[in-house]
Amino acid sequence: MSEQTMTAPATAPAGGPPVLQAVHVTKHFPARGGLPRRGVARRVVHAVEDVSLDLYAGRITALVGESGSGKSTLARLLAQLHPVTSGEVLLHGKPVRAQRGRAFREHVRAVQLILQDPFGSFNPVATIAGTLGRAVALHHPERKGKERAALVEDLLTQINLTPPRQFAEKFPHELSGGQLQRISIARALAAEPEVFLADEPVSSLDVSIRLGVLNLLRRLTEERNAAMLYVTHDIASARYFAADTAVMYAGQLVEQGPSEAVTQQAAHPYTQLLISSAPDPSRPAGSRVRDIGQPPSLIDPPAGCRFHPRCPFAMERCATTVPDSHEISPGHTTRCWLYADDAEARAKRAENAAATGKAGTAGGTGPADPPPTPA
Numbered sequence: 001m002s003e004q005t006m007t008a009p010a011t012a013p014a015g016g017p018p019v020l021q022a023v024h025v026t027k028h029f030p031a032r033g034g035l036p037r038r039g040v041a042r043r044v045v046h047a048v049e050d051v052s053l054d055l056y057a058g059r060i061t062a063l064v065g066e067s068g069s070g071k072s073t074l075a076r077l078l079a080q081l082h083p084v085t086s087g088e089v090l091l092h093g094k095p096v097r098a099q100r101g102r103a104f105r106e107h108v109r110a111v112q113l114i115l116q117d118p119f120g121s122f123n124p125v126a127t128i129a130g131t132l133g134r135a136v137a138l139h140h141p142e143r144k145g146k147e148r149a150a151l152v153e154d155l156l157t158q159i160n161l162t163p164p165r166q167f168a169e170k171f172p173h174e175l176s177g178g179q180l181q182r183i184s185i186a187r188a189l190a191a192e193p194e195v196f197l198a199d200e201p202v203s204s205l206d207v208s209i210r211l212g213v214l215n216l217l218r219r220l221t222e223e224r225n226a227a228m229l230y231v232t233h234d235i236a237s238a239r240y241f242a243a244d245t246a247v248m249y250a251g252q253l254v255e256q257g258p259s260e261a262v263t264q265q266a267a268h269p270y271t272q273l274l275i276s277s278a279p280d281p282s283r284p285a286g287s288r289v290r291d292i293g294q295p296p297s298l299i300d301p302p303a304g305c306r307f308h309p310r311c312p313f314a315m316e317r318c319a320t321t322v323p324d325s326h327e328i329s330p331g332h333t334t335r336c337w338l339y340a341d342d343a344e345a346r347a348k349r350a351e352n353a354a355a356t357g358k359a360g361t362a363g364g365t366g367p368a369d370p371p372p373t374p375a
């Protein structure tokens with residue numbers, strides 16, 4: 001497969017048990033600034049609130065939302081880089097709580113994070129062979145000398161930087177952003193992970209090379225039957241790259257399910273807004289969903305559904321009670337009161353359908369459309 005052609009998303013059936021799970025995970029950070037005052041509870045940032053998400057072997061799940069919605073925090077909780085405030089992270093069904101020791105090291109090996117900015121994560125005075133050699137030494141201490149060098153060359157070949165010797169002796173500043181992002185993927189591969197957490201892996205890269213890096217990630221996921229979380233702002237790329245999509249708003253998951261369903265029959269007004277805000281030349285003029293505000297402060301988030309102050313279809317209950325999860329079609333769920341089974345919700349739902357019309361679709365009208373350029 002050419003790396004410049006976007007093919008159908010990795011869709012290994014989600015039949016087996018999840019590899020990695022967030023179960024009712026919440027993360028509060030102490031708010032920066034201001035001194036604690038006697039008798040006044042310390043203010044916290046409600047970065048992630050009661051989020052449950054499953055990742056499956058051989059399957060890519062996109063986590064979509066605007067800046068500050070808690071996507072990176074969730075990825076870091078799954079990687080055990082932050083302790084959870086409540087809830088659990090499970091690897092193969094077993095809770096992971098250790099922040100040090102053998103269980104922690106095993107988690108860090110099995111679950112590898114790939115970050116947005118490849119430049120920031122390399123030692124500028126180490127060659128690529130030195131950087132990858134350290135990763136090999138960490139995860140395969142038995143491989144020494146020539147064996148270690150051979151493994152470094154093999155890693156470079158797997159990420160299509162060939163001939164490997166030509167790249168091994170280079171320093172980070174001698175490589176392009178795309179080449180360095182490939183090296184960070186190779187460094188993650190050295191651990192033979194079961195899960196990749198790719199946090200906006202292409203958004204800092206030149207538009208022309210994004211597709212190549214995404215297709216490399218997909219090939220590696222498929223070949224290794226690894227699970228992948230693909231964190232992105234770009235809901236249109238999620239449809240083409242990921243089998244499943246989860247949408248996050250202000251720390252809460254508002255919709256999730258098969259990417260095709262989430263992007264073509266978006267149920268939550270926030271998902272509809274995200275889709276209608278994404279560039280899409282095929283969308284008729286005037287079909288945008290009306291946006292009536294900004295994301296809330298996470299220090300003092302709105303009660304109920306956090307989207308309600310911005311939602312044109314909000315009802316009274318939306319301001320007081322966190323919505324239940326409603327199943328729209330098999331595996332496609334949303335936390336939105338529009339899908340409750342009562343007269344008021346039905347009327348609002350009809351209003352929503354009339355207002356959005358075709359606006360609940362992303363990236364065009366069918367699988368034959370050309371892939372969008374990933375952001």
Ligand SMILES: Nc1ncnc2c1ncn2[C@@H]1O[C@H](COP(=O)(O)OP(=O)(O)OP(=O)(O)O)[C@@H](O)[C@H]1O
Nearest residue numbers: 029030045047066067068069070071072073074298
């Ligand atoms: N270590 C921290 N201490 C305090 N607040 C934090 C910390 N890390 C993240 N936050 C806050 O948590 C919220 C969620 O941030 P997060 O980076 O997870 O969002 P995001 O969706 O990944 O955004 P972006 O796409 O811009 O990276 C933000 O309000 C952020 O300021």
